[in-house]
Amino acid sequence: MKRTVSIYATLLILFSFYAYACSASRRSDSPKSQTSYAMGSLVTQTVYGGDGQTLENAMKAIVALDDEISYRNDMSVIAELNENANARLSAKALELITQSQKLSRETDGKYDITVLSLVLLWGFDTDSPSLPDDNDIRSALLKTGYEKITINDDIVTLAGGAAVDLSAAGKGEACEVAVNEYKKAGITGGIVTVGGSVGVYGTKNGEKFTVGVRDPFDASSLLGTLLLTDIYISTSGSYEKKFSSGGTEYHHLLDTDTGYPVENGLISVTVICNDGGLSDMLASAFFCVGKEKALTLIGEYSAEAIFVTTDKHIYITGGLADCFDSSYGFTVISP
């Protein structure tokens, strides 16, 4: 009998180690990572239960999207539209322009994809942006305005010298095309970052993903973290692209009424929603309209947001209360 007890004890020990070894093995389920560059940004991917081919396919999808919607690519439908003021668009470009125009109407044009002529004037697409002449800003403003875009089925027409730029949606949309590849591959989980946009799909060894939100006041620190799955996260901030001239700092998020950088007390806006391109568009739109107006739109898009003000206050919407963690104080707000 006692002999039997010792055998059972031995078997129990054996089973315990076997169970631990299995769980340890599952915890370290060899994630595969890749670093690449597209859309003028760093692209990072980590997949769980996938292989190198999954990473390659996602990267190809991102590059294909960039080729399709970047105004910088002469072969893209957007370059064709800007060149001829008229083009038959691909389904993806049409979807993004339609969504953008709706958001422009809702923000009284504060979010506007025809802001390109202003962006080019300031040189924010180059290595050397500079303060333009006031008259040139006024001339560029005449070429902006979402009402200059006419959509007729899949034909889009631009009036008054307008040109469109889908950069405000591109990186978020890129995360979504990558996640679509993860879904196709049937992997258990994956995370993709394209510049400041992030897509999280599934789980990593049964756990949600932790997404850090960069501190707009200190690039080496995090403002906090979000524990998320199956969602997209994008951030727009005035700290990203900026330059100084005559002792004044100028950032790249331009006010379509004045032609100068938006000044509304915000330094960054992070948006979380279940559509990649939209998360990116909403981050820009919310930054440009300010916190109060943004809160009136958030319900319609089933989005959540983090607003950080220039005087270092953090506001998060109610849906994030359980998944946002920060060592800083923050206020939970309801739309």
Place this chain on the structure above:
Amino acid sequence: MKTKLIKKADIIAAAVIIAAGLAAFLFLRGGEGRMAVVEYNGKTVKTIDLSEVEKEYTFTVNGDLDVEITVTPEGIRFSHSECRDKLCIKFGLLSQRGDMAACVPAKVSIRITGGTGGTVDGITG
């Protein structure tokens, strides 16, 4: 003669099983050291075991632009770059698993793997 509760053979068997279990545990845990992986355009150019760094040194990576990287026992950072915005330098010291910084114009990135702490999977902003 009284039968012993646990025979010598049982002790040896249990010891062997525990040793095997421990070996499996250590093997599966693996990669405990903090490694800094430096990449140019997604290809690894240098891997540094940060636990073996005793004193500060720098090296240059000839990416699309030249960047200088400084390694210390505490971590690794971009210390000089020919890029315009110097954002890579502003990322500061990378020391925990999952920390990452890149100089996009140079297409040079650094990430920390292994080690403890640091649970961030990706960063927005």
